[in-house]
Structure formats: C-alpha cells, structure tokens
Amino acid sequence: TGNQLTYAEGAPLTLGKTTFVDELVFNTTDRSGFKKAVQVAQNADVVVMVLGEHGLQSGEARSRTKLDLQGLQQELLEAIYAVNTAIVLVLQNGRPLTLPWAAENIPAIVEAWHLGTESGNAIAQILYGDYNPSGKLPMSFPRQVGQCPIYYNHFATGRPTNAENNVFWAHYSDSENSPQWPFGFGLSYTTFDYGKPVLSKARYEMGEPVEVQVSITNTGKYAGSEVVQLYIRDHHARIARPVKELKGFQKITLAPGETQTVKFSLTDAELGFYDATGTYGVEPGTFSLFIGTNAATVQEVRFELQ
Template sequence: MPLKKKGQNIAVIGVLANDKTSPLGSWRIAADDNTAVSVLEGLAKYSGNKVTYAKGADVALGEASFPFELEINTTDKSGFEEAKEVAKNADVVIMVLGEHGFQSGEARSRSKIGLPGVQQGLLEAVYAVNKNIVLVLNNGRPLTISWADAHIPAIVEGWQLGTQSGHAIAQVLYGDYNPSGKLPMTFPRSVGQVPIYYNYKNTGRPAANEPNSVFWSHYIDESSTPLYAFGHGLSYTSFSYSDLKVTKFQITMLRFPLS
C-alpha cells in the first residue's frame, strides 16, 4: 500500500464491502437504511482498476433491526468457492470483514470477540489461494485478530465511519489520504486478556528473589502485552529523528497549591 490506481485486477471480498447500512452503526437514530457509500462503491470511484466482487459469506441471517437479536451465520460457507476463484485471478485482494452494524452498541455484548461467524474461515480460505490481501475491518469494538496480524500484509481499521465510509476508506487505500489515526482502544491478543489497559488490577505480586517471574502478574499461556496498544497507528510516511539537542539541562519544578 498504497494501491495502484490503474492496471490492476482488484478482488473485493466480504458482504460488508457492499453493505450500505452497517457503516451507519447502531446509534444512527433516524438515519435511513442503505444510505452509506459502500467500500465497493468507493473503490470503483477512485480508480481505473478492474474491480470484481464476491460476497464470500453473510455475517447475519434474515432481517436486521436494532430492537431484535441478530442471527449470526455460523454454518453457511456456500460462497467460499466463488470468493476463492475471484481471489485467484486478482493482483490484490481487499477483504472487508468484521461486525454487522447492529452487532455492537447498547445490549450488544459478545463473549467471543473474533471475526463473527464463518469470516475467519473465509479469510483463511482466500489466503490459501492469494496471500496479497488488504484486510479492511468494519467493527464497533476491538476484535481479536492475532491470526490476521501474523499472516495478512496490511490491515486497515475502518470502524463504522458513517455515510461516507466507502469514500474515506478508498482514499486511504489508494494513497489520496495519508492515514495518521491512532487507536482509541487497546486490541487484546485474546479475549482472556480483557480488561487490558494501563492500570488494570494486578493479579500477582513482586517475586521474593528476582528474576523469579512466577509471581509477577502475567499469563502463563499468552503474552502479557496487547496485540495493538492504545494509540497504535501507522502511516505511509517514514519518520526519523536525528541531531537532537537539549536547550536546557535543568527543568524548573512548578508547584501549585490545591484546595
């Protein structure tokens, strides 16, 4: 990334790529359904590439509405083969995966926060035939995406951006806009790490004889660090610091009375 604007065959896979409602989120109040610019529409508008779409798999089944529970697709993989065929012939595969717009928000807690339903299987199936994947996430909460982090070359956190989602994501993918956003939430490696933030309650104690780590607060089956920390973010720009100079060698301490 950024992607070339001409001369490429782009495969766009994932039902959320063509979803014009989920980008509005569950707190859109009176916003009309099907009014957001989809990622598929944005990608087609901002380049001269050949864009081929395959749904891959539904995230939710049936009608979706805020007052009612969603039925998540956990079995139907009938679109996998079409997605793999489209991916085989592509220079770049853009997979748009994540959560349905009504899957997060009020009374929408999840005990598992991976890619919902069969989407993880879809991602791995497409990866098996074409590893040149850009994963665009549409979701309302941090997800556990350790497999994607280890295998997928590029991941863009798209959240649920509202009516102009497709335009914004396409501009980032094609390099018209240089991403500089920082994560407002920490992404855990697994759901067992939750809560994971800077001052969450300690579960261990200092060891009597360092470096005995047994007693330190840590996980015995997982890293103690998050997958992506609060504030994590990348850019197309490479930054470097050099010739740093200190103008003052002593910092004045300021004291303020509190009452």
C-alpha cells in the same frame, strides 16, 4: 483509473433480515459463496476483504463474551489467504476485536470502524493512496479476550515483569501480557524516526514548567502526518498513579527526509492529580516522561520535581 474491480460476497455475516440485535442469526453454515470468492482471489493482484461486526452489535446493551470474527469470517479469511496472501483487511466494527491470526498473517489491516455515509469515499482514498492515514487507536486491542479489561493506564501489579530470578512474576502462561495493538497505535504509508527526548534540565521547582523537546524525521518516501504522544508517570505520589498517563500530543506533517523539533511544556495541570476528597494538587518527587508513536513504543527520560 485502469483498475478492474471484481466483487464476490464470500459469505453473508447473518442469515435473514432483523431489526434488533437479539434477532441476529449469524451464518455458520452457508458456504455457497466460498468457491466464487476463492476463484476471484486467485486471479487478483490484491484482495480487499471487508470483515467485522454487524452494525447492530454495537451500542448500549450489546456486549459480547467473545471478540473474534463471528460466523464464517475467519474461515473465509483463511481460505482466501490460502490462494492469495496479498490481502488488505478492512475492519468495520464497533469495538476492539481479537485477531491473533490476522495480526500474524495479513500484511495490511485498515481499521475503519462503523463510519458514516461518506465512509466509502474515505476508505477508498486510503486504499488507493490518495490520502496518507495518520489515525491512532483510542483503545488497546487485546490478543485474547481473557486479557480484558486491558488498557495502557493501568496501575502497577506490584510484581516484577520478567522471569529473571523471579518465581512469581506478572504474566500469562499461554499469551503475552502486551496488547495486540496498544493505545495510540497507528501506521502510515511512510515511516518516522524519533530522536531522544531532551529535557531543559533534570530538576524543576514546584510551579515551574517542565520543558521537553524531541526531533522527528520522516524516513520514508511519502509526505505524512504523525501524532507525537507524551505520557508521564508519577513514581512516588501518596495515591497510586497509573504506569502511564497521556498528557499531551501534537500532530505534525513532514515531507520525505524532513525533520521537525516538537516541544512540550508541562505545568501543574498535567503533573497533578485529584485525591479522595476531590482536591487537586501537585506533589514533589520523581517523574518519568515518555515520548513516542504509541503508548508502548516510547523513550523515557526522568526528572525531579522539588
């Protein structure tokens, strides 16, 4: 209550009406609404900008060769930013987008996807702080389209990942290797601190459950929920295994200053894999166990399965 909301379209995403995605004509010329949008933004305490994709751009047979903001959206975003940097960018899209400029300059981004009939209420609750978000990305967002396909559970390249004393190492010459936002990423109106994961012991017998626990503390000012994620890596399997595999997660809710210990138990169901014949099995060897807030921000401990 007490808020004054002023709306300006800025620029339509498409020109005209359409029924099929192949008929979409993206607006690259009509800037007639820019002036009003800039004026509104200049006088606003906070600007909420809704950008993204047309609903017909998502679904089967609707692939894209570019993942940027189509039409005049990026130009409009930068024009508004030039007069007011207090922007909350609300994205409505059906796939990960490449947003390097927004990632560097926009202070708050809400990934709303293409939701259903109650999406307006849900987004408003997030924007007004009536609900503290706890969602996590189900896929990685690339920095540039040339990184695609990009996903957290890839296989090792066989090359070193840093340039120290290495002529040939796994990297791009014009961009970082890492995604813009990794699998499992998601922020909250509060913050969480992770303690060091603690294994019950360093060596386990085959068939014995692997027990691990970690302490999570709400270090912010608001109550919030966090999705604690557990990944593993099998270092010496006879079949190449991913560098990380999500094997468990727990959602916990903490009051400001509260600490909770989260426990995981890994069995054969999490430690094994299927071979080329479709046979499931668990092999002895060295395993890394990672716990963190997303696939990239984790802490590692190791154990031996014998």
